Amino acid sequence: MILVNYNLYPRNDVLCIDMRSFYASVECVKRGLDPMTTLLAVVGDKNRSGSIILAASPTLKKKHGVKNVSRFFDLPDDPDIHVVEAKMGDYLKVSVEITRLINQYVPKEAIHPYSVDELWVTVNGLEKRYGSRRNVAQLIKDELYETMGLTCSIGIGDNKFLAKVVMDLYAKQEGISECTYEDVEAKLWPTPIEEIWGIGKRMMRNLNRIGIVTLGQLANYSLDRLKKRFGVMGEQLYWHAWGVDLSPVIGDFQKQDQKGFGHGITLLRDYNGEEVFACILDLAEEVCRRARTAGKAGRTIHLGIGYSQETGGGFSRSRSVGIPTNVTLDIYRVCNQLFHEFYDGQSKVRRVFVTLDHLYDDGATQLDLFEDKAKRKDIGYVMDQIRDKYGSASLLRATSFTDAGVTLERSKKIGGHKA
Structure with missing residues (x-):
């Protein structure tokens, strides 16, 4: 028996669109292959047997049970399988084109990207032009396939939660599925x-x-x-x-206060205690660059360390400073202190994360009278301008060129994978 009065809550026409096996489908289309019949796996690095399979075509998943979390060496010995390296730049370009296509149906304010291959679209008020919201979903689905060769699953709901959940549970099998408030009890x-x-x-x-x-x-x-x-x-x-979700379905979704700036990495190999400092410095540099770009400075520095799989564990600690900062060496110095205090002295390190939060406007931060911090801040901004103009790897610290540095290699990637 329904106890919630749904008449008290807004009803919208929301689509949740998920591109099926997106990376693998894009790679198939690039090669003139059918994404729904081709055996294809997208891996991060073909030269590393332990590289993760980022995407597998539907047929590969069905025939060999390959999952996106599998490893390269788990692939069966099947000569029909195409193995390709991820090209994140290509996927981002296609994602933008998908958004542009949907923008032909609705304004940008009605499109809310969730990830590179998934988004919500609010289609309120399109009945007179296109018919029911299910018709709109079918039109978008058909046009994506006809113009780009890509298939998708679409969930339809009275709000974003219902659209997302019915997409996950039903649309991935049915293609398009719908859930209203009244369907919650039976369907969910x-x-x-x-x-x-x-x-x-x-x-x-x-x-x-x-x-x-x-x-x-x-x-x-x-x-x-x-x-x-x-x-x-x-x-x-x-x-x-109960199917109730009051999160906004239309508007400027990007206009949100920044809570903090973080940057982390899972290392390609285990680092010892001495090597990790070069990685921490590179991460601190990136965090401060992002803070300066946003005109922010922070008081709380957080360091997260994950040990190798052999030992497991790690630590996550933070420390606040008296004056908000976005100076790389300030952040690095605090992270250095935290590492010396909480590192167990022997475990190998596999994951590192640096965060700056408790933010203030940079122009309003107080300067230390006993330290020429203004000059050091100016140096950071100058370095940012050089990198913006000539590329992120045009000006690096010496440690970035060592075997322990991570910036040089990451500058060639998008989202941790080759561009």
Whole structure:
């Protein structure tokens, strides 16, 4: 029995569009192959047997059970399999073209990208021109295939949550699927909570401990108890279980306050304690460059270190400084201190992350009378201008050219993969 009065909540026409096996499909189209029948795997680096398979064509997944988290060496010995290296620049260009195509149907304010291969589109008010929202979805789906050779799955809902969830659960098999408020109980409640967008493994375990296994059980659990146990997240989960989502469906989605600037990397090999400092310096440089570009400075520096798979573990620590900064050596000095204090002295390092938050406007930050910080800040801005004009690798610190540096190699990539 429905206990929520859906008449109190807005109803919109929202599409969630997911490009099927996007990277693999783009590579197939580039080669004149059919994405739906070709066996093709996209890997990060063909020269590394341990490289991750970033995408597999639908046929490869079905025939050999290959998943996107598999490794290159897991691929079966099948001569029909095409193995190609990822070209992130190509995928970004195609993603932009997809957005431009959809922009022919709706204004930019109605398009909300979620990732390079997934986006929400609000199609309110298109009934007179194109018919029902399902017709609009079919038109977009057909045009993407006819003009770009790419297939997609589309979920349709009264809000972004319903569109996303019905896309994940049904549209990937049906092509297009729809879920209204009234469909929630029949279509979504029987679903195990771990299959619902927004519920990770940790939350799944927490919910399982209190007897919640399906979305229906979550919807019929006490809201007060969920709020008491999980806070704001518990309340959000409860309303999502009823299909209610009040997040904006149209507007300037990019206009949000920046909470902080972070940059991290999973290293190609294990680093020892001495080598990691060159990596930390490179990451601090990138974090400060991004902060300066935004005209921000921060007071809290965070260092995250993940050890190799052999030992596991790591640490994540932060420290605040008295005066907001975006000077690379300031950030590096604090990270250096944190590493010396919390590193166990023997484990190999495989992941490093540096973050700057607790932000202030750079022009409003106070200068230290006993240190010529203004000059050091000016140097940072000059370095940024040179890199903007001549390329990110045009001016690097000496440590970036060592075997432990990461900036030089990453400058050749987009999203961690070859451009």
